[in-house]
Each structure stands twice: as structure tokens, then as C-alpha cells.
Amino acid sequence: MKRHLFRPMAVACIITAVLAATGCAPSAKIPVLRPAEVNLKGANKVAIGTARGRGGREVADLLTSKLFATGKFEVLDRDNLGRLMEEHKLNLSGVVDQDTAVELGKFIGAAVLATVNVSTYNFTRSDSYGEVWKDKEGKSHRTYYKKGKATVTATFKITSLTSGKILAVKTITKEKSDKNSATDVWPESPDRTRLLGIATNATVDRFIKMIAPYTEYVTVKFAKNDKKVPEMEQGVNFAKAGLWDKALERFQTAVKNHPSHAGAWWNLGLAYEYTNQFTEAIDAFGRANTIKSCPKCLQEINNVKRRESERKKLADQGAL
Known part of the structure; x- marks a missing residue:
């Protein structure tokens, strides 16, 4: 018996030695x-405009922090933009209008306006279970599953505050799933907040690559x-x-x-x-x-x- 066992072990050792040698x-x-997809050269400021839809606030806040982190832009967040527009009697919802955008640009300087519309900000959960199985002692068991999936779809728009022209529009969808399992009992549901956060982060990261050079x-x-x-x-x-x-x-x-x-x-x-x-x-x-x-x-x-x-x-x- 030992002689027969030795042969495959010897072969394995030889293979390992050959791999180590080669x-x-x-x-x-x-x-x-990597370069940005859209050339915003000359625009040293980004104003964060309207954020529509459920989850819009979360997306806009994350966009603000990530734009700042690039070190490429001075970022004017929505609160400061709102105060500035109020001072000059401009309507934020009308910024997408070419004339209003140019008017705002006179006060901000060389800048672009970023707006976002979140059309999907969902978390879905599904429950399932497997076939009955037996352990070594013959006891019956069943495995239970809970799956969660977060989906975020957002449309980002970049408008020049110099010309009033739309420079880029991009709709981005990102998903993140997770599944928990347990034997003979239902497991905890996947964390909704965590999964939506990951999907939101991926959505914003994809947009950042459109307008700012990034490292890969x-x-x-x-x-x-x-x-x-x-x-x-x-x-x-x-x-x-x-x-x-x-x-x-x-x-x-x-x-x-x-x-x-x-x-x-x-x-x-x-x-x-x-x-x-x-x-x-x-x-x-x-x-x-x-x-x-x-x-x-x-x-x-x-x-x-x-x-x-x-x-x-x-x-x-x-x-x-």
C-alpha cells in the first residue's frame, strides 16, 4: 500500500520542484x-446644482466630496450656490437655461454646473431556501437564504457657466448584491444602507472619471x-x-x-x-x-x- 501511495506523491513533488525551478x-x-472623458480645461470651479429624485441628496453630497478630493476643482456646494443665487435673484431651477447659466457665470467665474437626477434608488430583498439535507448523524437540516440588491441610476449633466452650453450628459447605473445564509433558521437580511452606499459610491466614481483625470x-x-x-x-x-x-x-x-x-x-x-x-x-x-x-x-x-x-x-x- 505504501508503495502505491508513494508514486503519486513522488509525481507531485517532482511537479512542484519543476514549477519552483522554472x-x-x-x-x-x-x-x-488616465484622462477625463470630457475636457474641462479652463473651468477651475464646479458648482453643485439641483439634485432631484429619491437619493439625490446622498448622490450630490458624495459628488461634492469626491470632486474636492480630486484636487482639480474648487467646489461650490449646493448651500453656497443657493445663497449666491438668492443674492443675485436667480432661480436655481432655471440654471439649465442658457441665459441664466451665463448670468450665474458672471458671478462665479470660469466654472461648470453639475446637476443630478436620481431615477432609481432601490433596495430589493428576496428569500429562498434549499433542499433538506442530512448531516453525518442523519439529522435533517435546511439552509435558508436572504439576498439583497441595491440599484442606483443617476443622470449627471455638466453645463458651462461661460457659454451656457451642455458639455456632457451621462446616465449611470450601478448595482451591488449580497446574500446571507443560515442553517435551520432565517439569517439576517443584508445591510440595506451599506449596499445602497456602495452602489451610490460606484455611480459617482464613474461620473468623476468623465470629468477629472484619474489613476488606475x-x-x-x-x-x-x-x-x-x-x-x-x-x-x-x-x-x-x-x-x-x-x-x-x-x-x-x-x-x-x-x-x-x-x-x-x-x-x-x-x-x-x-x-x-x-x-x-x-x-x-x-x-x-x-x-x-x-x-x-x-x-x-x-x-x-x-x-x-x-x-x-x-x-x-x-x-x-
Whole structure:
């Protein structure tokens, strides 16, 4: 019996040893600045206008705090906006009118007005239970479930207070679900407030990405380390620490010493890409593909072109 058990265990050990020896391709998560979908360059203030619908107050308050957190805008909340409009005898509900918007802009300066209409702010709950099952002692049991789902739909509108023109309109829907279970008794219901809060947060976050540059973390996958090319691992370690300039130097040395190593060229391409040297990055990925057919190199070239386009948008938005 022991002899038969040994064989699969031995195979497992061998597989583990092989995997440990070959290793996995190293990777790193790095921050990438993405441009806003709508260019609000020149508008340094955002006035928070009307917030209609059930949940409108919650959405508007969260929008105010998140806009402030971007550091890109001076934010005029609804209370201050209301006082300002009252002083100048302007009707808040009429701000969407082009003439009224321009009139308000005279007092606020270069700004945009953000309004929100919440059409859905719901929480639904459903109860269910499973089939009867037996434990090891033969006792019968049943599992009970309570599921909760929060749904938030909001339409955001951005109006220029310089021209009175509508710059952007976006309807966003976000959902968040949760389920609790218990044996032989009904569990507690999922937390309504928490789920609505998460859905509201996701809705506002999506809108913020429309009007303000944002940071997104992406996973960068390097070529497998090669003991014959120590500069590759050295460069990866620098990249993981965020020292891309030093990583670039090591990868340049790697391709200089090993010009036919596709992995070294791949890593060099990544270093060029994430130091915003896009022409050089495309050339490096092309060299890697020439040495060894590399579909991912061609895909990465498209990613480089996308990043180059995004950098131009970021510059135009005054984010660089």
C-alpha cells in the first residue's frame, strides 16, 4: 500500500520542484494616469446644482466630496450656490437655461454646473431556501437564504457657466448584491444602507472619471527571469519599486549584452512604455516579435499607441 501511495506523491513533488525551478513570469502593479472623458480645461470651479429624485441628496453630497478630493476643482456646494443665487435673484431651477447659466457665470467665474437626477434608488430583498439535507448523524437540516440588491441610476449633466452650453450628459447605473445564509433558521437580511452606499459610491466614481483625470492600477507582466541575463531580474526589481529609470538602464544593458534575447527586448519595451518613450517602446516590441513570434508584442504596441493618445489628452487637459 505504501508503495502505491508513494508514486503519486513522488509525481507531485517532482511537479512542484519543476514549477519552483522554472518560476512564473514576474509582474508588478503600477499606477497609470488616465484622462477625463470630457475636457474641462479652463473651468477651475464646479458648482453643485439641483439634485432631484429619491437619493439625490446622498448622490450630490458624495459628488461634492469626491470632486474636492480630486484636487482639480474648487467646489461650490449646493448651500453656497443657493445663497449666491438668492443674492443675485436667480432661480436655481432655471440654471439649465442658457441665459441664466451665463448670468450665474458672471458671478462665479470660469466654472461648470453639475446637476443630478436620481431615477432609481432601490433596495430589493428576496428569500429562498434549499433542499433538506442530512448531516453525518442523519439529522435533517435546511439552509435558508436572504439576498439583497441595491440599484442606483443617476443622470449627471455638466453645463458651462461661460457659454451656457451642455458639455456632457451621462446616465449611470450601478448595482451591488449580497446574500446571507443560515442553517435551520432565517439569517439576517443584508445591510440595506451599506449596499445602497456602495452602489451610490460606484455611480459617482464613474461620473468623476468623465470629468477629472484619474489613476488606475494596471498589472505589468515581464518576461521570465533568465539566470544567463541577470540584468533582467535586476530591472524587474527596480520596476517593482517604481524606479523605472533604473529599470530602463538595466534592460538596455540586457539587450546590449544579449541582442537576440526576446524577453530582454520585451522588458525594455515595457520600460520605455512606462517612462512615456512611446516610439522607442514600439521599436523594442517589434524587435522582440522579430526574434520570436510574439502576438502579445503586437497587442502591446496597440496599448502603447493608446497610452500615447492618452498622454496627449492629459496634456490638453492640463493634467501633466
